[in-house]
Amino acid sequence: MLYARTPAHEKRRLFRERLASGGLLRFPGAFNPLSARLIERKGFDGVYISGAVLSADLGLPDIGLTTLTEVAARGAQIARMTELPAIIDADTGFGEPMNVARTIQTLEDAGLSGTHIEDQINPKRCGHLDGKGVVDADTAVKRIRAAVDARRDENFLIMARTDIRAVEGMDAATDRARALVDAGADAIFPEAMRSLEEFAAMREAVDVPILANMTEFGKSDLFSVDQLASVGVNMVIWPVSLLRMAMGAASDALDTLVDEGHLTSHLERMQHRADLYDLIDYEGYNHFDQDVFNFHISR
Structure with a gap:
């Protein structure tokens, strides 16, 4: 009745334990609190909260128009409704490094289990559209360092998303991923990988968990859970699928x-x-x- 019985810090601890086991965790995207409860009922490992879905829910395109207040409030509504860990999309962190730090603490207070900060320029755009721009390595690293420094619960997952593969190629993507791990990222979200071989290359490049985005109509082929597990992917999201179906x-x-x-x-x-x-x-x-x-x- 009402909300989840498991407190946020315990969800985070259990999530980090499962992630450390090396298996592949499945995170369908919830478009509202009720769909999060359905995801739990169906036996999945966690809930993903997509920035594209939050924007669409407001009738807006996914170009960085949502605010931290809007994202955190909706994230809290969804996270509190399920016993599962919830990971939320925080775009570029809603500003410069100090804003990123505030974002992390706000999302912790909202009961989320983790988030990802990306290396696109502001205003960002959907990761599977052409014409993206990314910041330089120093700016990307500062965002992640600010996030890590601001974190109060060591089990809150700070994931670095890099969009550089579509801009500068795969070698630049693995180099950027290594730099983000060195900056303290707990996991890497390599956006818009085009093949299993590219996921395998990212797996070889870093020693932290990696996430695959299996969004429909994008740059990546829609690989199965078994295919992704075979190349060492640790988390997979289907961010907009339930909203598209609904x-x-x-x-x-x-x-x-x-x-x-x-x-x-x-x-x-x-x-x-x-x-x-x-x-x-x-x-x-x-x-x-x-x-x-x-x-x-x-x-």
Whole structure:
């Protein structure tokens, strides 16, 4: 009932233990708190909170328009609803190194288990679009050092994302990853890798966990969990997949309403009310306070 029983610091500790085991952890992207609970129900290892999804939820493009306050608030709503660790996208850290430091402490306070800071220039753009720009190595390193210095819980995961592969190539990507690890990054998120061989090269370059982004319609082929595990990937995210599925279904339903005037033909595709009530533990609330949540209709 209500929120997760596991406190944030314990989620972080358990997450770091699992990550250190060397297996591959699966993080579907949650587009709201309810979908995070569904991800947990289906047996996944964690929840990912995408900057692209947070932007889209506000009707905005993923070009750095969201604020730290908006991201942290939505992250807190999602993280508190599940026993799973939640990792959130913090874009470029919302400013210069001092802003990055504030970002880390704000996200810790919001109950997140980790975040990633990227090396794009401000304003950033989607990692799988052409025309990206990245900062110089010194600026990228300062962002990560600021994040590490600001962290209060040693188990809060600070991941460095690098977008340099699309700009300067794979050799530059492995060099940048090594520099970010030297700066204190706990893990590396190499964005827009194009092949399993590139993931393998990144695995060879650094001795910290690496993350694969399996977003649809992007630069990377959609590799399976087994394929990624075979080249040493430790985490995989599907950041926008659930939102895309939900919006596709919503669009189809609206078209049907326009054409038929009702949704009878879609009933089998809907989540049943009973399943929704089970997912949100409606019965638990009912038992908690019979006087408030239970009632009788006078006849």
